[in-house]
Amino acid sequence: MKEYDRFLAHVREIDACTRIWKRLDFDRQCCAPKGGLACCGEDLAQIARRIHELRCAPEFLEAMEGCLGQGEQLTEMELRSVQYQYELYQREKNLSAEFAQELSRITGAAFDGWVQAREENHYAVFAPCLKRVIEAFRQSAANRDKKYAHIYDACLSDFERGSTVEQMDAFFGELKEKLAPILKEGKPAKTPEPLFRAEVPVEAQKKLSLRLLEAEGLCMEKTSLVETKHPFTQLMSRNDVRVTTRFYRENFVSNLYTILHEGGHAVHYTNLPEEFYTNGMTAAPTFGMQECISRFYENVIGRSRAFCQWVVPLIREYFPGEAGRITPDQLFSYVNAPRREPIRMQADEASYCMHILIRYELEKGFMSGEIPVEEIPALWNKKYEQYLGIWVSNDNEGVLQDVHWADSIGYFPSYALGTVAAAQVYYRMNEDFPVYEAVERGQLYRVKEWLVSHAFDGNMAGDFFTWIRKVTGRELSVDYFVAYLKEKL
Numbered sequence: 001m002k003e004y005d006r007f008l009a010h011v012r013e014i015d016a017c018t019r020i021w022k023r024l025d026f027d028r029q030c031c032a033p034k035g036g037l038a039c040c041g042e043d044l045a046q047i048a049r050r051i052h053e054l055r056c057a058p059e060f061l062e063a064m065e066g067c068l069g070q071g072e073q074l075t076e077m078e079l080r081s082v083q084y085q086y087e088l089y090q091r092e093k094n095l096s097a098e099f100a101q102e103l104s105r106i107t108g109a110a111f112d113g114w115v116q117a118r119e120e121n122h123y124a125v126f127a128p129c130l131k132r133v134i135e136a137f138r139q140s141a142a143n144r145d146k147k148y149a150h151i152y153d154a155c156l157s158d159f160e161r162g163s164t165v166e167q168m169d170a171f172f173g174e175l176k177e178k179l180a181p182i183l184k185e186g187k188p189a190k191t192p193e194p195l196f197r198a199e200v201p202v203e204a205q206k207k208l209s210l211r212l213l214e215a216e217g218l219c220m221e222k223t224s225l226v227e228t229k230h231p232f233t234q235l236m237s238r239n240d241v242r243v244t245t246r247f248y249r250e251n252f253v254s255n256l257y258t259i260l261h262e263g264g265h266a267v268h269y270t271n272l273p274e275e276f277y278t279n280g281m282t283a284a285p286t287f288g289m290q291e292c293i294s295r296f297y298e299n300v301i302g303r304s305r306a307f308c309q310w311v312v313p314l315i316r317e318y319f320p321g322e323a324g325r326i327t328p329d330q331l332f333s334y335v336n337a338p339r340r341e342p343i344r345m346q347a348d349e350a351s352y353c354m355h356i357l358i359r360y361e362l363e364k365g366f367m368s369g370e371i372p373v374e375e376i377p378a379l380w381n382k383k384y385e386q387y388l389g390i391w392v393s394n395d396n397e398g399v400l401q402d403v404h405w406a407d408s409i410g411y412f413p414s415y416a417l418g419t420v421a422a423a424q425v426y427y428r429m430n431e432d433f434p435v436y437e438a439v440e441r442g443q444l445y446r447v448k449e450w451l452v453s454h455a456f457d458g459n460m461a462g463d464f465f466t467w468i469r470k471v472t473g474r475e476l477s478v479d480y481f482v483a484y485l486k487e488k489l
């Protein structure tokens with residue numbers, strides 16, 4: 001048997017276990033009753049241990065080294081797939097299977113702790129869980145062969161290949177400086193709020209959501225839509241992608257934009273290079289790439305005048321009551337109104353990245369030990385006041401609003417990278433066809449076609465900055481994002 005075939009056989013086993021893990025996690029996040037959460041957590045921990053054992057198995061290492069070192073003739077894509085698995089192996093090779101299992105228990109308990117803390121609107125309930133998560137991540141980073149200048153570099157590079165604090169400090173520094181005048185200028189506009197608070201039954205919202213997912217180019221035989229507390233999208237297999245959302249009867253707009261965003265993740269997952277589905281690389285693209293696609297659909301498309309023109313007739317069709325009386329102009333000004341809100345998911349486009357900057361600074365601080373866990377809420381609130389002029393009045397609208405810290409540290413910067421890059425992708429796409437003319441006609445499939453042919457290729461296995469350069473022909477630049485925001489203002 002060729003080394004590469006041996007490698008692939010092993011990858012298939014890891015992939016199968018990963019899918020089992022995802023199904024259990026989906027069950028935990030979307031349907032398990034509160035009483036079942038602990039058992040879900042224990043099952044997930046067992047599978048996490050098994051995945052770790054497979055990843056670090058001597059025969060798998062032998063196959064990888066055989067492919068990498070013995071000069072076996074591999075295609076470029078084959079080589080990339082081996083390098084990617086080797087990268088994952090390097091992260092875990094010095095950790096024990098017990099540690100992998102324990103880490104999963106810790107993050108599982110933190111998820112439950114977060115749910116409980118949200119119910120009580122009390123950070124102190126979550127704090128001990130977060131402390132254990134941070135300690136486990138520190139231990140994991142310290143055990144790698146690679147020595148990092150900053151311990152938080154390990155967290156960043158798990159989501160953005162090769163990313164460092166130095167690089168992110170520079171990125172956020174520039175972003176903060178260039179956004180300052182825009183944030184100063186934006187004044188809350190007068191929007192016809194009552195119309196947007198009209199009650200819309202969940203069933204009607206669900207029907208429109210499916211219509212939007214279809215418009216984004218998703219095949220509904222391969223896509224399902226389920227309700228959850230903290231929306232996410234999961235790729236189970238090539239023909240099975242699960243989109244989740246949250247419906248509010250008195251705020252139908254919230255779900256519209258969640259659907260556009262999560263639908264973007266589903267577009268990404270179902271249009272990866274063909275080989276990725278069999279060579280273990282579906283998770284190889286960095287999260288900045290993924291968020292770039294999602295934020296593109298949510299913002300560049302969703303908050304455009306063209307989209308509002310197209311979607312309002314649909315809103316009228318699906319919501320014949322009061323909500324159906326809105327006009328495209330009203331929707332456009334509502335979703336683009338400057339909003340200085342404590343909740344990240346409700347932020348306007350201009351201030352969104354400041355929400356991310358706050359999380360970035362806190363993660364960097366608590367990973368290095370400079371910020372004790374007990375002090376996070378006070379610092380969180382202080383930064384909101386300082387950077388955004390927002391007074392946070394309780395933990396749920398402050399430090400407890402995101403679930404991320406229950407099991408991932410270092411993800412947030414990917415949102416900012418993706419947001420900035422989405423504007424750059426827009427200008428490049430517009431060179432090829434008038435994007436908004438197509439959107440106004442409801443031809444969202446043209447957007448998908450462009451993305452598939454320009455952005456979804458083998459380069460997705462590399463780092464974010466190289467990928468965006470290859471897609472747009474230019475280095476990542478904050479200037480596109482600033483120009484995009486100014487055009488809107």
Ligand SMILES: [Zn+2]
Pocket residue numbers: 261265291294
């Ligand atoms: Zn996302």
